[in-house]
Each structure stands twice: as structure tokens, then as C-alpha cells.
Amino acid sequence: MVLAAAGGVNxxxxxxxGKKYFYNVETKYPTTVPEVNHCRFTGGELRDRDxxxxxxxxxxxVEAVGWDHPxxxxxxxxxxxxxQWDRTHGAGxxxxxxxxxxxxxxxxxxxxxxFNTCYRDTGLWGLYFVCQGDVGDRMVDNVLAEWKxxxxxxxxxxxxxxxxLLRTNMLLQLDGSTPICEDVGRQLxxxxxxxxxxxLDARINAVNADVVKxxxxxxxxxxxxxxxxxxxxxxxxxxxxxxxQMSWWRL
Numbered sequence: 001m002v003l004a005a006a007g008g009v010n011x012x013x014x015x016x017x018g019k020k021y022f023y024n025v026e027t028k029y030p031t032t033v034p035e036v037n038h039c040r041f042t043g044g045e046l047r048d049r050d051x052x053x054x055x056x057x058x059x060x061x062v063e064a065v066g067w068d069h070p071x072x073x074x075x076x077x078x079x080x081x082x083x084q085w086d087r088t089h090g091a092g093x094x095x096x097x098x099x100x101x102x103x104x105x106x107x108x109x110x111x112x113x114x115f116n117t118c119y120r121d122t123g124l125w126g127l128y129f130v131c132q133g134d135v136g137d138r139m140v141d142n143v144l145a146e147w148k149x150x151x152x153x154x155x156x157x158x159x160x161x162x163x164x165l166l167r168t169n170m171l172l173q174l175d176g177s178t179p180i181c182e183d184v185g186r187q188l189x190x191x192x193x194x195x196x197x198x199x200l201d202a203r204i205n206a207v208n209a210d211v212v213k214x215x216x217x218x219x220x221x222x223x224x225x226x227x228x229x230x231x232x233x234x235x236x237x238x239x240x241x242x243x244x245q246m247s248w249w250r251l
Contacts, residue, residue, distance in 0.1 A: 001025070002188045006180040041122070043224030045239040053231035055110060056136045060143065060242075061126025062223045067118045067190035073203050074215040075125055078150050079116040080162040080169070081212075082127060086111030096161060099146045108132030109139060120190060124226070125219060133232025140227075140237060144245050150216040156209040163204050170200065222247035 003018045041063035065071050083097035087110055095101055103109040112129035131139045173179050187194045225246055229236050236242075 002185040004181045004184040004188070006184065007177040041224060043226045043243070045227040045229075047229045047233045047236065048231075049233045050231055051133075051234075055130050056133045056229055056231040056233050056236070057128075057130050058136060058139070058227070058229045058233075058236070059126065059128045060140065060225060060227045061115075061117075061124040062220055062225055064116060064123035064125035064219055065118070066121040066123060067186070071215045071218070072116075072118060072123075074207050074211050075116055075123075075219065076166050077159060077162040077204070077207050078154075078212055078216055079114045079125065080165040081150065081154065081158060082114035082146060083165075084111075084113040098149065099142065102142045102146070103131075103139065108135040112139075112143075126226075134235050136229070136233065136235040137237045140242060141245075144242075147216070147220050151213055151221050152217075154209050154212055154216075159207060159209045159212050162212075163207060166204055167201065171197075220246070 001022065003014070003022065005014050043062075064075055081097065082099055085095065085097065085100045085103075089095075099112065103112070108131050110130040110132075112127055114127045115124070117124045127143055129139055129143070174183060184194055223246060225243055227236075227239060227242060
């Protein structure tokens with residue numbers, strides 16, 4: 001447990017309140033905690049076809065890493081390069097994201113958002129999208145094409161753009177006492193300390209195109225995939241076909 005505070009807080013008063021309300025909190029389980037052996041991520045699919053919904057809602061992800069893993073920063077940069085988009089954005093073929101250039105104002109795509117969800121010792125790296133049901137298969141193909149590009153052909157110029165976006169997002173997320181408290185608590189839990197911004201910037205700066213390609217190849221190419229679809233899922237390719245595309249990439 002971490003008690004964090006930010007803003008005009010008296011440190012001694014915070015300590016006194018912590019002792020008052022949390023001093024007697026139990027730190028032991030009432031019974032023996034069973035040992036959990038290493039679990040293997042096997043992927044899989046779940047489809048809930050519902051033609052009453054106007055679109056198909058799809059999430060696809062591979063296993064990634066925990067917060068303190070050294071590969072997390074390159075995966076964050078790759079996540080920035082995929083980016084996010086929806087039809088209310090004034091961007092299309094001229095957008096910096098290659099995936100936006102592929103699907104923006106075409107293909108029946110309504111929106112997409114890349115994500116990198118981290119836990120203590122594992123994570124999920126992938127993308128969520130919404131589109132017309134009859135183009136769901138083409139959207140999956142476009143996503144896999146961008147993942148292949150990150151593994152094989154991404155350039156240093158593109159990686160520099162991703163690094164700048166990551167720096168900007170990290171700073172914007174610290175705008176206010178509430179997100180600062182969350183940042184302090186999360187870093188103490190996962191790193192044991194709060195990493196200063198200049199150290200995080202140095203880690204980001206060390207990433208280049210070769211690092212991104214190496215890390216993406218490690219976690220994306222020929223890896224098990226989790227695929228979930230809800231709504232008009234009739235056009236989504238069968239899961240074995242999608243899984244095959246994770247390893248059968250023609251350059």
C-alpha cells in the first residue's frame with residue numbers, strides 16, 4: 001500500500017493521518033497463499049455476434065511486459081507510432097500515423113486506439129477499433145500490416161516522432177495533483193522509487209529504429225494473439241487465419 005499526496009500538503013499531518021487510519025491494517029493473509037507458477041500466455045478468441053449493434057468492436061493484443069521491464073519504453077514508443085484516431089479528427093491521408101493514412105476516411109473505420117497495458121510482471125500491447133461489420137477483416141489486415149512494419153521497416157525519423165509524442169503525453173499526464181498522486185503511487189509500487197523525469201527522458205532518448213524493430217519482433221512476430229469481437233462480427237477472418245498472419249509475413 002502506498003499513501004501518496006501532492007500539492008499543498010503538510011507532510012507531518014499526512015503521516016499522522018496515515019498512522020491513524022492505516023496503522024492497524026493487516027499485512028498478512030489469514031491462510032497460506034498458494035504458490036503461483038509461471039503462466040503461459042496462449043491467446044485465443046471470443047466473438048459475440050450481435051447484428052442489432054451498428055458496428056463491430058474489436059480488440060486485439062499480444063503479451064507484453066510489466067512496468068519495470070527494459071523493453072517497456074520501446075513498446076511505448078511503438079504504441080505512439082500506431083496512435084489513435086476517430087472520424088471527428090481533422091486528419092486523414094496527411095496524418096503522421098501510417099494506420100490513419102490507411103484507414104482514415106475510408107474502409108468504414110470509425111475509430112481506433114492503440115494501447116499498452118502494463119501490470120507488475122506482464123502486460124498487453126495491442127489495438128482497439130470500431131468499424132462497419134463488412135470491413136472488419138480488412139481492418140485486421142491493416143493492423144497486422146502496421147505491426148509488420150514496426151518489426152521490419154520503421155525508420156529513425158518515425159521513431160523520433162514517436163519519442164516526442166511519448167514525452168509530450170507523459171508530461172501532459174502530470175498536469176494536476178490527482179495524476180501526480182497516481183504517478184507517485186504507481187512508481188513506488190513498481191519501481192520502489194519515483195523515477196525523475198530526466199532519467200525517463202534518457203531512457204526514451206536511448207531508443208532508435210533498430211531497438212524498436214528488435215523489441216517488436218520479439219513480442220509481435222509469430223506470437224499468440226488475443227482477439228475479441230462484439231457486434232457485427234460476421235466478416236472477421238477465422239482465428240486460425242489471423243494467427244497464421246502473425247508469422248506468414250511477405251516483405
